[in-house]
Amino acid sequence: MGASVTATTGAKRYKLSKLEKSERLLGIALLTPAALLLLAVVVYPIVELLINSLYSYRLTRPGYRFIGLENYAYALFEDDRFWHATLNTVIFAVVTVPGALVVGLGLALLANQPFKVKWPVRLGLLLPWALPLVFAGLIFRWFFEYRSGIVNAAFEFVGLPPQNWITDPNLAFFAVCVAIVWKSSSFMALILLAGLQTIPKSLYEAAEVDGASKFQQFVEITLPMLKPAIVVALIFRTITAIQTFDIPYAMTNGGPGNATETMAMYIHKTTIDFLDLGYGSALAAIMFVVSAIATSVYLRHTRRDTGRN
Amino acid sequence: MIANLGKRKTTMLAGAIVAINGFFPALWIFFTSLKTETELLRYPITIVPEDPTLQNYTRVFVDQPILLFMWNSVVVASLSTLLCIFVSALAAYAIVRLRIPGRNIVLSLLLAVSMFPLISLMVPLFQTMRTLGWLNTYPALIFPYAVLSMPVCTLVMASFFQDIPADLENAAMIDGCSRLGALWHVVVPLAAPGVFTAAILAFVNAWDEFLLALTLSSRVASRTLPVGITLYQGEFAFPWPIISAALVVAIVPICVLIAIFQERVVSGLTAGGVKG
Numbered sequence: 001m002g003a004s005v006t007a008t009t010g011a012k013r014y015k016l017s018k019l020e021k022s023e024r025l026l027g028i029a030l031l032t033p034a035a036l037l038l039l040a041v042v043v044y045p046i047v048e049l050l051i052n053s054l055y056s057y058r059l060t061r062p063g064y065r066f067i068g069l070e071n072y073a074y075a076l077f078e079d080d081r082f083w084h085a086t087l088n089t090v091i092f093a094v095v096t097v098p099g100a101l102v103v104g105l106g107l108a109l110l111a112n113q114p115f116k117v118k119w120p121v122r123l124g125l126l127l128p129w130a131l132p133l134v135f136a137g138l139i140f141r142w143f144f145e146y147r148s149g150i151v152n153a154a155f156e157f158v159g160l161p162p163q164n165w166i167t168d169p170n171l172a173f174f175a176v177c178v179a180i181v182w183k184s185s186s187f188m189a190l191i192l193l194a195g196l197q198t199i200p201k202s203l204y205e206a207a208e209v210d211g212a213s214k215f216q217q218f219v220e221i222t223l224p225m226l227k228p229a230i231v232v233a234l235i236f237r238t239i240t241a242i243q244t245f246d247i248p249y250a251m252t253n254g255g256p257g258n259a260t261e262t263m264a265m266y267i268h269k270t271t272i273d274f275l276d277l278g279y280g281s282a283l284a285a286i287m288f289v290v291s292a293i294a295t296s297v298y299l300r301h302t303r304r305d306t307g308r309n
Numbered sequence: 310m311i312a313n314l315g316k317r318k319t320t321m322l323a324g325a326i327v328a329i330n331g332f333f334p335a336l337w338i339f340f341t342s343l344k345t346e347t348e349l350l351r352y353p354i355t356i357v358p359e360d361p362t363l364q365n366y367t368r369v370f371v372d373q374p375i376l377l378f379m380w381n382s383v384v385v386a387s388l389s390t391l392l393c394i395f396v397s398a399l400a401a402y403a404i405v406r407l408r409i410p411g412r413n414i415v416l417s418l419l420l421a422v423s424m425f426p427l428i429s430l431m432v433p434l435f436q437t438m439r440t441l442g443w444l445n446t447y448p449a450l451i452f453p454y455a456v457l458s459m460p461v462c463t464l465v466m467a468s469f470f471q472d473i474p475a476d477l478e479n480a481a482m483i484d485g486c487s488r489l490g491a492l493w494h495v496v497v498p499l500a501a502p503g504v505f506t507a508a509i510l511a512f513v514n515a516w517d518e519f520l521l522a523l524t525l526s527s528r529v530a531s532r533t534l535p536v537g538i539t540l541y542q543g544e545f546a547f548p549w550p551i552i553s554a555a556l557v558v559a560i561v562p563i564c565v566l567i568a569i570f571q572e573r574v575v576s577g578l579t580a581g582g583v584k585g
Contacts, residue, residue, distance in 0.1 A: 026488060027409035030399040034459060037396060041456040042422060045433035052433070107330065110323040121324045122571050124331030129578070130567045131335070132517035132535045135556055139334045142341065142549060150337065153354050186331060187578070194579035239424050246519045250539050264428040264520070271432050272524055280432050288429040295424040299417055 046288065053285045057278035071282030082283065084258055085266040092177065092248075092262060093241035099181040100237055101230065104188025109222075111189065112196045125193070128186035137250025140179035141166065144251075166252060169259035176248050176260050183247065184240070188233050195229035196222070235298040242291055263287055335560055342366070342553040349550060365554035374529065375555055378537035379562075381526075385447055385533060386515035389454035393511045397459050398504060401466035402492060406475065423460035431524050438525050445531040453521055458511035465510065468580045469503025470496065506577035509570055516563055534559040 053072070056065045075082045111121050128136070143151050144165035152162035165175045199222065207217045223230075245264035248254060254261035254269075267287065271280030341349070342365050343358040369375050403409055404416065434453060435444075443449040473496055481491040497504070519535045526532060532540070538555045541548060567574050 022488075023407045024409065027403040027407035030403035030407070031409065031415065033396045034400040034463070037452065037456050037459065038418075038422065041434070041453050042425065042430065045430050045437060048433040048436065049429060052436070107327055111327045113320045113323050115320065115324050119568075119571065120328040122575060123568060124328035126567050126571055126574060127331045127335060127564065130513055130517070130563050130574075131560065132519060134519045134535045134539045135560065136334070138539065138552060138556060139338050141547070142338065142553070143334070145549075147352060148349055148354055148549070150354065156353065182330075182334070189327075190575060190578055194575075236424075243426050243428055245428065249519075264426075267428050267432065268520070268524070271435060277432065277436055284426075284429040284432045287426050291424065291426040291429070292421075295421055298424060299420055 049281050049285055049288070052278055052281035055278045057276075057281075059275035059277060067278075071279050072286070074279070075282055075286065081258060081261075081266060082263075085261045085263045088173075088258075088260060089242060089244060089262045089264075091173070092180065092244050093238055095177045096180040096184065097234060097237045097241050099177065100184040100188050101234060103181055103185035104233070105192055105226075105230075107185060107189035108192035108196055111193050125186045125189050128183055129190065131183070133183060133246035134250040136179055136183040137247040140175065140182070140247075141251045144175045167256050169256055172252050172256060172260050176251050179247050179251060180241075180244065184237060188237065191233050192226060192229055195226050199225045231301060232298075235294070235301060239291060239294045239298060242287070242294065335564070338553050338556050338560075341549065342557045344550070346550050365550045366558070369551055369554045369558060373537075373541070373551065373555065375534075375537070375558055377530065378532050378534045379559070381447075381531060381537075382516055382533040382535075382559075385450045385454065385522075386512050388447065389451045389458070389515045390508050390511040392451065393455040393458045393462055394504060394508050396455065397462035397507065398466055398500075400459075401463045401470055402496065404463070405467050405470040406478075419460040419463055422456070427457070427520050431520055434521065435524050443525075445526050445528040447531075449525040450515075450518075450522060450533070453525075454515040454518060455511075457518070458514045461514075462507035462511050465507040465577050465580050466500065466503045469500055469506070473499045502573070505570075506573045506580075509566065509574055510577050513563060513567070513574075 054066060054068060056063065056067045056070070107125065111125060115121055143149050146152060146162060146164060146166070149165070151165065155162055163171055165171045203221050203225075204217055207221060212220065243264050244262045245268065248260045248262055249265060252260045254265050263283070264287070267280055267283045270276050270283060274280075340356070340358055343361040343363075344355070345360060345362050345364065348355060348359060400415075404412060409415070430453070434449075438444050438449045477495050477499070478488075478491040481495045482488065486494060516533075517535065518533075519539070522533045522536045523539075527536065527540075529537075538552060538559060541552055541555065
């Protein structure tokens with residue numbers, strides 16, 4: 001019996017060390033499909049994008065001519081519409097990112113209760129997340145319709161005059177913000193709720209004993225404990241806010257005029273509607289750089305986070 | 310006793326606010342879809358449909374190619390999910406179990422891809438698909454969608470794989486299984502919940518995607534649901550009766566899916582915590 005045990009452990013040791021040798025090879029082999037897909041769908045297109053951005057290249061007229069950085073110079077120094085779209089994108093981000101955080105935190109606090117029946121609350125948080133962005137845009141467009149919309153009906157109910165939500169530039173901008181905040185806050189709430197549930201109850205009990213009010217408990221315990229989750233959620237939301245496209249596309253299509261046109265929408269129009277691939281590529285490359293900077297901030301944060309854990 | 314009752318009431322109220330916030334828009338569009346065109350044009354508006362009718366649904370199914378849009382969505386979402394899960398499962402396993410060089414770089418790269426601006430990919434992908442003659446075909450969407458969900462799926466599955474004791478695999482290998490055999494017979498069954506969770510996330514991502522579908526697949530016959538319904542709108546007027554019914558038809562499948570698997574979806578979202 002003793003002999004068979006030694007034989008087994010011997011065999012185990014032999015097999016494992018042999019495995020260790022081939023492990024690297026297998027690891028690389030298992031990563032290959034992922035790497036190939038990434039090369040084809042992300043890396044190659046980005047190289048193509050950067051090259052095209054240096055060319056004058058329109059599908060509406062023949063010719064593919066190298067023009068150096070002219071596309072970039074035009075975008076940065078002459079194209080007012082580009083700057084207008086950039087400004088819109090920035091304002092959307094500045095309004096909707098904190099907006100989604102506040103609403104999301106509120107929802108998370110409301111949802112963090114010992115409910116007997118859990119599914120209505122859970123689904124209430126999941127449904128906005130699962131809904132396609134354009135559908136949220138369409139539904140909110142319906143909410144904000146002048147005659148048949150529920151928002152103007154509510155306005156009238158409390159005695160306020162109905163508003164031209166979609167045709168007034170400022171109100172349209174506001175309406176789009178409301179839709180974005182509604183759509184993005186529930187995902188925020190899910191992440192923050194997971195964070196809330198990791199805070200030990202004993203902290204609150206101790207604070208209770210010390211006579212701290214609910215508000216003090218929130219400021220002194222909840223917020224500091226949630227801070228890592230909040231920071232990650234904020235950076236993440238900012239990166240997605242830079243790419244805002246679907247909701248304004250469905251609600252206003254960038255209008256009235258260009259009042260709600262974002263960078264992504266302008267790039268889409270330049271490339272697909274005007275078929276100016278060279279200039280569209282330059283704009284998309286600018287967007288890529290902006291996004292890459294935001295992402296590197298995010299990566300540094302998550303890495304520090306995991307390091308701490 | 311009374312204080313307890315009051316506490317229960319506030320708890321109920323808190324839950325009701327969250328639920329109404331989430332359900333109301335979908336519910337409102339459902340009410341809208343049951344109203345007749347005359348009721349929709351009436352002023353002031355009605356809340357609950359006075360004379361509920363299914364005529365909008367008949368119009369959606371008869372006059373509009375909604376079943377075709379749905380079929381396109383199902384094909385694209387399912388196939389891209391399969392591809393994504395296959396590729397991500399292998400990658401996740403390699404990251405968790407095997408000592409691969411540059412493990413942290415791989416992880417960072419995955420996070421970077423999950424943040425990637427789709428609009429930057431859209432321009433060159435449009436050009437590439439045009440050259441390949443793939444515009445308005447399924448593969449034009451399947452491959453990009455598989456890659457888009459790859460980061461979140463890899464991270465979710467990696468976090469599930471991590472909890473499977475390595476000893477189980479070693480035992481299987483001692484019993485004569487190859488490494489891949491151990492993966493298939495031991496790890497996969499145990500990892501099934503993780504794989505499934507990742508698959509739901511990938512499916513929802515693909516089902517919801519709009520920008521690439523609009524760009525690469527805009528011909529009527531190849532439109533997915535989000536593109537098909539959004540482009541119902543004419544130049545000036547929104548045909549709300551049809552749009553509302555179409556929205557309900559498109560929302561129901563995804564609602565059923567997340568309602569059945571809600572706990573998994575939540576655990577996947579918070580474990581992967583990267584894509585929304």
